[in-house]
Amino acid sequence: MKTVTPSKLTRAKQPFRFFSRMALSIATGTQARDLPSLLGGIRAAPEPVIYEHTYGFLQRHRFLTPETTNDFAGWVAAVLREDRVGERLAAIDATRYRSIQELRESFVAILSRAIDETAPPYRTAPEGQEFHFMSAIRYSLPTTYEAWDLADLAKALGKIGAASLYLHVFESMLRHQEGRSDLSWWAEEELGESALARAIEALDPAGQSLEFLRARLIGTVDRRIADILRV
Amino acid sequence: MSRLREYAGIVGEQTIEEIETLATCLAGKTILNVNSTAVGGGVAEILNRMVPLLQELGIQASWDVIKGGEAFYAVTKKFHNALHGAKQDITPKDYHVYEETNDSNLEKLALDSDVVFIHDPQPAALVKKRQAQPNRWIWRCHIDISRPQAEAWEFLKPYVEKYDAAVVSSPAFAQKLAIPQVVIAPSIDPLSDKNRELDHSLARGIVEKLGIPLDKPLVTQVSRFDRLKDPLGVIEAFTQARRATDARLLLVGGPADDDPEGAQVYQEVLDRARNNPDIIIRALPPTSHLDINAIQRVSTIILQKSLREGFGLTVAEALWKGKPVIAGAVGGIPQQIIHQHSGILVHSVEGAAYWIKQLLNNPAYARKLGENGRERVRENFLLTRHLKEYLLAFIFCLRGAREEFVRL
Numbered sequence: 130m131k132t133v134t135p136s137k138l139t140r141a142k143q144p145f146r147f148f149s150r151m152a153l154s155i156a157t158g159t160q161a162r163d164l165p166s167l168l169g170g171i172r173a174a175p176e177p178v179i180y181e182h183t184y185g186f187l188q189r190h191r192f193l194t195p196e197t198t199n200d201f202a203g204w205v206a207a208v209l210r211e212d213r214v215g216e217r218l219a220a221i222d223a224t225r226y227r228s229i230q231e232l233r234e235s236f237v238a239i240l241s242r243a244i245d246e247t248a249p250p251y252r253t254a255p256e257g258q259e260f261h262f263m264s265a266i267r268y269s270l271p272t273t274y275e276a277w278d279l280a281d282l283a284k285a286l287g288k289i290g291a292a293s294l295y296l297h298v299f300e301s302m303l304r305h306q307e308g309r310s311d312l313s314w315w316a317e318e319e320l321g322e323s324a325l326a327r328a329i330e331a332l333d334p335a336g337q338s339l340e341f342l343r344a345r346l347i348g349t350v351d352r353r354i355a356d357i358l359r360v
Numbered sequence: 361m362s363r364l365r366e367y368a369g370i371v372g373e374q375t376i377e378e379i380e381t382l383a384t385c386l387a388g389k390t391i392l393n394v395n396s397t398a399v400g401g402g403v404a405e406i407l408n409r410m411v412p413l414l415q416e417l418g419i420q421a422s423w424d425v426i427k428g429g430e431a432f433y434a435v436t437k438k439f440h441n442a443l444h445g446a447k448q449d450i451t452p453k454d455y456h457v458y459e460e461t462n463d464s465n466l467e468k469l470a471l472d473s474d475v476v477f478i479h480d481p482q483p484a485a486l487v488k489k490r491q492a493q494p495n496r497w498i499w500r501c502h503i504d505i506s507r508p509q510a511e512a513w514e515f516l517k518p519y520v521e522k523y524d525a526a527v528v529s530s531p532a533f534a535q536k537l538a539i540p541q542v543v544i545a546p547s548i549d550p551l552s553d554k555n556r557e558l559d560h561s562l563a564r565g566i567v568e569k570l571g572i573p574l575d576k577p578l579v580t581q582v583s584r585f586d587r588l589k590d591p592l593g594v595i596e597a598f599t600q601a602r603r604a605t606d607a608r609l610l611l612v613g614g615p616a617d618d619d620p621e622g623a624q625v626y627q628e629v630l631d632r633a634r635n636n637p638d639i640i641i642r643a644l645p646p647t648s649h650l651d652i653n654a655i656q657r658v659s660t661i662i663l664q665k666s667l668r669e670g671f672g673l674t675v676a677e678a679l680w681k682g683k684p685v686i687a688g689a690v691g692g693i694p695q696q697i698i699h700q701h702s703g704i705l706v707h708s709v710e711g712a713a714y715w716i717k718q719l720l721n722n723p724a725y726a727r728k729l730g731e732n733g734r735e736r737v738r739e740n741f742l743l744t745r746h747l748k749e750y751l752l753a754f755i756f757c758l759r760g761a762r763e764e765f766v767r768l
Contacts, residue, residue: 153752154543156534261531269767290374
């Protein structure tokens with residue numbers, strides 16, 4: 130970590146306190162075997178179920194760069210072999226939605242259209258490869274990391290767990306208005322760093338591992354620190 | 361026995377800190393584990409490692425074993441098979457023996473811990489004592505109960521529903537129940553003899569001592585000689601692949617002395633392999649953990665072409681060693697392997713043959729699968745994740761199992 134001149138960096142009135150996210154998976158006992166039962170399950174599912182198969186999926190696969198972005202898309206493509214529907218479902222970027230309800234409606238719209246376009250009988254999952262709807266109990270846990278300025282932020286970003294990074298950069302968008310995350314909100318409101326806030330909001334977990342995104346985010350913060358110190 | 365801090369180099373300081381912070385929520389709580397055997401089998405193996413780690417974290421964890429006679433274990437073996445889906449003839453006398461043994465253990469066990477954590481069906485009926493207890497009870501089911509024999513499940517289910525929660529290993533093993541079913545996958549211990557890091561030359565030395573030549577790429581399946589592991593299918597797949605590429609096949613498993621069908625399958629495998637010098641068959645003692653570790657590490661590809669599987673932790677063992685794995689898409693294996701990202705899932709002999717050739721001919725792709733597989737195991741199938749989720753499950757039950765979001 131480079132040494133910086135503290136006086137040149139804006140110090141926040143309130144530090145950014147990092148939390149970690151943990152989740153306990155809960156089986157609902159509900160299954161889908163084809164597109165209509167998947168649609169029915171998504172329509173009826175409580176919000177934590179939609180969360181588990183979208184945000185939970187992205188978090189579980191944080192070291193990989195899977196082709197898909199949610200469990201529904203993966204199952205439709207790999208098990209039902211409905212490639213076109215799977216592709217459309219995979220294109221849904223959960224982190225761009227303001228609420229789980231909006232996210233659910235996108236899945237419902239794609240599946241409803243696919244069912245309308247398909248004449249029965251629908252393709253059925255082989256025995257043992259049904260889709261199992263899961264729920265999640267989410268836990269938020271304090272960590273020892275906090276940031277008062279950009280230097281602290283860059284240092285903490287290198288140390289926090291991937292679950293903490295995911296929570297503050299992506300999942301927290303569900304809690305804020307206008308597509309902001311915890312981190313972009315703090316960068317803008319506490320440090321006045323609008324451009325950095327926009328760069329954080331533009332990060333996309335689809336097709337990239339969280340470790341890659343972490344490196345990119347640290348690079349962005351480091352460059353901003355260098356710019357400030359040059360002035 | 362490994363201590364928690366020793367895992368930091370593998371899973372990161374942050375994971376250890378998270379576990380320690382979680383454990384503060386349970387400081388001083390008493391957790392009693394109860395199962396039916398102190399040695400042998402996966403449950404005892406896990407408890408042997410888990411209980412000391414819980415104690416190290418300041419939780420008063422303990423472990424009791426129920427006592428039963430031969431008749432009881434004969435009955436619970438029948439239950440085990442029936443819950444796995446095999447047709448069993450369970451008589452009224454069998455149910456009586458089960459109830460009677462659980463009743464006699466009820467008199468000896470102090471089941472007043474904050475959390476009573478009962479493992480598997482054998483002691484499940486101990487829950488009948490909970491009427492007088494204000495504490496929390498969790499039933500941990502380590503077996504695949506996705507397609508149980510109805511009669512056995514109907515007998516067990518009323519007991520299970522007296523618990524506060526059940527823990528199953530896979531979403532596919534969940535049943536329709538009136539209580540929450542937490543999904544916690546099993547794990548491997550990266551510091552055990554079977555999985556710890558081995559110097560490559562040491563590994564080669566161990567394997568050569570077993571009489572296994574390493575002059576060609578080694579394609580290996582580690583599993584019991586059991587039809588459900590499809591050893592004959594593995595030989596057929598290798599034979600098809602071998603026409604286009606040069607390699608050896610190694611089938612290695614435990615002895616089959618106590619299993620008449622296993623001995624028969626072993627003989628069939630030997631017969632099928634007899635005239636092929638590129639196929640090696642080895643039966644090793646069940647304590648050969650270091651040998652298995654070495655074999656997996658020197659192999660070029662690992663197969664697990666199962667036709668049915670519980671969770672299939674041999675897959676996690678191989679992935680942890682950074683090996684490309686080709687495995688049947690059954691049981692818990694698809695939880696471990698994302699097809700073409702962290703391994704290869706196959707559905708047929710022909711599919712296995714195709715992918716053996718592909719991976720032997722594309723070492724860079726095979727290496728990438730192995731790297732992804734290792735990270736997937738690091739995140740999802742190591743003992744530390746298992747420990748963390750047990751802590752979360754205890755917290756979940758102690759808080760009343762009602763909340764969807766908890767700020768600790």
